[in-house]
Amino acid sequence: GENVEQHPSTLSVQEGDSAVIKCTYSDSASNYFPWYKQELGKRPQLIIDIRSNVGEKKDQRIAVTLNKTAKHFSLHITETQPEDSAVYFCAASPDNYGQNFVFGPGTRLSVLP
Amino acid sequence: DVKVTQSSRYLVKRTGEKVFLECVQDMDHENMFWYRQDPGLGLRLIYFSYDVKMKEKGDIPEGYSVSREKKERFSLILESASTNQTSMYLCASRVTGGHQPQHFGDGTRLSIL
Numbered sequence: 001g002e003n004v005e006q007h008p009s010t011l012s013v014q015e016g017d018s019a020v021i022k023c024t025y026s027d028s029a030s031n032y033f034p035w036y037k038q039e040l041g042k043r044p045q046l047i048i049d050i051r052s053n054v055g056e057k058k059d060q061r062i063a064v065t066l067n068k069t070a071k072h073f074s075l076h077i078t079e080t081q082p083e084d085s086a087v088y089f090c091a092a093s094p095d096n097y098g099q100n101f102v103f104g105p106g107t108r109l110s111v112l113p
Numbered sequence: 114d115v116k117v118t119q120s121s122r123y124l125v126k127r128t129g130e131k132v133f134l135e136c137v138q139d140m141d142h143e144n145m146f147w148y149r150q151d152p153g154l155g156l157r158l159i160y161f162s163y164d165v166k167m168k169e170k171g172d173i174p175e176g177y178s179v180s181r182e183k184k185e186r187f188s189l190i191l192e193s194a195s196t197n198q199t200s201m202y203l204c205a206s207r208v209t210g211g212h213q214p215q216h217f218g219d220g221t222r223l224s225i226l
Contacts (some may be wrong), residue, residue, distance in 0.1 A: 032212045043217040105155035
């Protein structure tokens with residue numbers, strides 16, 4: 001089955017700097033890759049996602065890149081702000097009926113003022 | 114906007130009790146999921162359901178069962194609660210079809226004494 005690894009497990013950056021979180025997956029059939037942000041005490045919320053036929057997607061300060069050949073994808077946050085502090089989860093999913101997601105273990109991002 | 118509602122935010126039960134965690138979604142989603150979230154381990158899938166009365170085991174089903182009698186409701190049952198089931202439990206739902214995210218509830222923090 002699918003296995004998703006995520007690095008680093010913790011990340012501290014100064015406000016205004018960029019943050020990068022990397023994930024690798026094992027199943028070449030996976031073709032949808034969402035990223036979730038979970039603030040303390042709150043539900044995980046989707047922040048960006050990418051399909052396997054796309055190499056990069058951007059939404060304001062957040063971008064995701066995908067390398068299908070190497071089976072890895074990354075989340076990039078530019079101009080970080082204190083409210084970006086949270087745990088971030090990547091996930092991989094085949095595009096099949098009833099299939100579920102496999103999540104990475106999470107990255108705790110701290111943005112220092 | 115999708116709403117996934119979990120019946121309790123916090124729950125305290127005793128070892129050996131039968132525990133019910135309830136989840137309701139209001140978007141007519143076919144697929145529903147139960148995850149367990151523990152520090153450093155990310156989200157681990159317990160069970161999922163892709164239709165009424167249908168269920169599939171996830172990665173860690175031991176000690177749990179589920180019930181889906183109606184499309185909007187998915188219940189997680191701890192048959193005989195044990196202290197190692199103390200955790201955060203998250204419910205999610207998802208429409209069937211390509212490249213769609215899962216939508217999460219707020220979670221239930223369950224403590225087994």
